[in-house]
Amino acid sequence: MSQTYALLMDAYRELNAKKLFWITLVLSGLVILIIAAMGLDREGYSIFGWTIPLPFGEMFQYMTDEQLAEARASFYKGVFHEIGVTYWLTWAAIILAIISTAGLFPDLMTTGAIDTLLTKPISRLRLFLTKYMLGLGFVALQVAIFSICGFLVIGIRASAWDPTIFLAIPIVLLFFSYLYAVCVLIGVVTRSTLLAVLLTILAWFGMFIINYADSIILTLQAEAVVETEISEQRADYMLTLPNRPDPIPEPVAEQADSPGENRETEEVEPGTAQATANADSDVQDLDFVSPWGDFDTSTREGYAEAWGDESTLRNQAGSAREMAASLEKWRGYAFWVKTPLPKTGETRELMKRVLREETDDEYFKFDPSEDPEEFYGDSLFNTRMVLVEEKKFELSRAQRPWAWILLTSLLFELAVVGLAAWRFCRRDY
Amino acid sequence: MPDNPLVIDLQGVEKRFGRKVHALKGVDLRVHGGEVFGLLGPNGAGKSTLVKCMLTVVRPTAATGTLLGKPVGHKPTLARVGYLPEHARFPKHLTGRQVVSFYGAMAKMPGTLRRKRTDELIDLVGATDYADRRVGGYSKGMQQRIGLAQAMVNDPDLVVLDEPTDGVDPVGRRDIREVLKQIRDRGKTVFINSHLLSELEAVCDRVAILVQGKVAKQGRIDDLTIDQRYYRIGFDWTRDTARPDAAASALGVALKKTDVRSGLDVLRGEREGVWFELHGPNLSVGVEEPKDAWPIIDMLRNAGLVVRSVQPMRPSLEDLFMEVAEHGSSDGGVKR
Structure with a gap:
């Protein structure tokens, strides 16, 4: 126990002597300060008291107090995740952490330093593992301080005392541990701090490239799936629409020519979603403005003029489905390529996944009997991006469950650390 | 110990x-x-x-x-x-x-x-x-x-x-x-x-x-040095024996110039298993017991040399080290 305590004290003194530890801590404080300086009220978003004019900023004026409080909490949590976790903790701070800890093993293994330690009654494996854990402790300490500050800022500024913030500690620690394992292995093999830093960052860059390629495939697949669903939905919806009535002879006198009459002929059961949709379309402006021109989409022909006839829509859906299936195959390849590697990107996204699962997924569910344009309002074109994001999340969650992310990454780390430990224990000094 | x-x-x-x-x-x-x-x-x-x-x-x-x-x-x-x-x-x-x-x-x-x-x-x-x-x-x-x-x-x-x-x-x-x-x-x-x-x-x-x-x-x-103990006999030069080879002649040994101690004029030779080394007015003799040195002292005195000191000598650790480092040792053994 006295040995572990001595090594802990030594690590503390080493960190204390290293300026980078304090620089990282100060920078963390600045990031927290920036998050704390951000604000959300009825006027809109603000930073350091300056309101940022946004086109949709006025929406906060119509919210109830509860809605505004909820929006404020979501805002701070989002900012904490995006700025605090994604950009600071798992990006800039990680680089600083790698630089700070990369020298731990090369310094330890210097001739003249390691000799003295190895002649003490401590096993090499214990010495290795203790040093390894102390390196992780460096990051754990930094992230813990950052998370506590983030928790307090969100609590004070948004009155939301959300303990899920502390998920950042294990997630960032895991993220760092993958890279740290590589760094330790290189440090143990080469005994060079510089090489350990450079090759670790190179390995990280390699993982980033693989993640990026995988992400592009996922985005394309999500777009294809969304395209399939929308085209199918349009085709299905089209079938529920009445045919365009014959030209009404002058003077117009018969109610039977109205669209409502036609719908009755299709024997729509009252109370169904379709009936509701039809009823809504009775009162809405018939001149729907699609991105491609003005069409009367309340009739089957008009809808076909706007989006294509049924066979065109079905063909579009078929092509998109084929594309999605092809991309699914590529994602399968990416899956197997990534399986033995550490999942840096996915691990970072785990927190987002947890936060996202708390939200109401029903909001994003299609109702197949409804007009997609009705369901999403006039901006399906813009909403499509949200749909694609949602589909990406869904596909990702289905193929890449958290157990796969964590277990395969930890297996990688175990293998790399095991190799480093074996090398450390077996080599002559 | x-x-x-x-x-x-x-x-x-x-x-x-x-x-x-x-x-x-x-x-x-x-x-x-x-x-x-x-x-x-x-x-x-x-x-x-x-x-x-x-x-x-x-x-x-x-x-x-x-x-x-x-x-x-x-x-x-x-x-x-x-x-x-x-x-x-x-x-x-x-x-x-x-x-x-x-x-x-x-x-x-x-x-x-x-x-x-x-x-x-x-x-x-x-x-x-x-x-x-x-x-x-x-x-x-x-x-x-x-x-x-x-x-x-x-x-x-x-x-x-x-x-x-x-x-x-x-x-x-x-x-x-x-x-x-x-x-x-x-x-x-x-x-x-x-x-x-x-x-x-x-x-x-x-x-x-x-x-x-x-x-x-x-x-x-x-x-370790017991085999290499020797005696150093110091004597004074006289006019008749002013040349180093006079001592060699007195001992009946052919002393040859060596460069063992580089830079110094050292003469070495051997007779009947006993080595001699003449270095200025000092003669080192490779005998272990004092009585073995007496006949040599007598020879020097008979040749007119004045013996002023006889000292038992032991090689330094450096001498031992140099010898072993240069020639190695076949025994590799342990003395006690």
Whole structure:
């Protein structure tokens, strides 16, 4: 126990002597300060008291107090995740952490330093593992301080005392541990701090490239799936629409020519979603403005003029489905390529996944009997991006469950650390 | 000392680095408790490798034997060993006092005892003035003193020192010698690996000379040099015998000029198994007993030379080392 305590004290003194530890801590404080300086009220978003004019900023004026409080909490949590976790903790701070800890093993293994330690009654494996854990402790300490500050800022500024913030500690620690394992292995093999830093960052860059390629495939697949669903939905919806009535002879006198009459002929059961949709379309402006021109989409022909006839829509859906299936195959390849590697990107996204699962997924569910344009309002074109994001999340969650992310990454780390430990224990000094 | 139990008893220590380097070729070494033992050898002889094999820093290719009565490699035994490596490097962020205390903790010393020992040893090695400064700013001599203190902090039964006086000034060397004697007087064993033969000669009870991965000589310095004892006969020149070859003529030996002591005019020769060396007005004669020198003295006197002194001589450790390093030793054996 006295040995572990001595090594802990030594690590503390080493960190204390290293300026980078304090620089990282100060920078963390600045990031927290920036998050704390951000604000959300009825006027809109603000930073350091300056309101940022946004086109949709006025929406906060119509919210109830509860809605505004909820929006404020979501805002701070989002900012904490995006700025605090994604950009600071798992990006800039990680680089600083790698630089700070990369020298731990090369310094330890210097001739003249390691000799003295190895002649003490401590096993090499214990010495290795203790040093390894102390390196992780460096990051754990930094992230813990950052998370506590983030928790307090969100609590004070948004009155939301959300303990899920502390998920950042294990997630960032895991993220760092993958890279740290590589760094330790290189440090143990080469005994060079510089090489350990450079090759670790190179390995990280390699993982980033693989993640990026995988992400592009996922985005394309999500777009294809969304395209399939929308085209199918349009085709299905089209079938529920009445045919365009014959030209009404002058003077117009018969109610039977109205669209409502036609719908009755299709024997729509009252109370169904379709009936509701039809009823809504009775009162809405018939001149729907699609991105491609003005069409009367309340009739089957008009809808076909706007989006294509049924066979065109079905063909579009078929092509998109084929594309999605092809991309699914590529994602399968990416899956197997990534399986033995550490999942840096996915691990970072785990927190987002947890936060996202708390939200109401029903909001994003299609109702197949409804007009997609009705369901999403006039901006399906813009909403499509949200749909694609949602589909990406869904596909990702289905193929890449958290157990796969964590277990395969930890297996990688175990293998790399095991190799480093074996090398450390077996080599002559 | 030879009656004391063996503290180090190594047999057949062998170490290969890859296929080409055969650093140790079956070393046998025995060190008794309470003695100061010196390990000598030219560069690359395998001295540091042997020490590292003994202390588990290097894994031997083959080795049997014991350290403090336990098999070599028994980790808990290392709590009873103190070690100062060659070119010791201590954590730069620690002060000298913290270094001593840190290694004490690594040797599983209780906190109170560790602090007490640290203070005592800092004082003993004369590092009080700078003990609370970070070792990153220390000179080599200061580091060696702190290194010596850390090697003794756990009150070890065996202290292994690899070049302990390296980089230390003469005053420091004398201090270190005194410390080593104190350790020995407390019944502890000291194992020193050094190039400084005069330092070793001053403190060592026994030595081993390692040459090309093998122990060429091992034993007490007196015992190792017993075969090479000789007598030095000093005489005065007279006008009639002013030429060195007159002495040779008197002895009936053909002395040949040699360059053994380069730069000096030395004549050497041999008759009936006795070697002679004439160096100025001094004649060295390779006989072990005084009575064997009498006939030679008579011959010199009969030739008109005035004998003024007869001294029994023993080769220095340096002489022994040079001879072994240059010619090796076929016996490789242990004298006692």
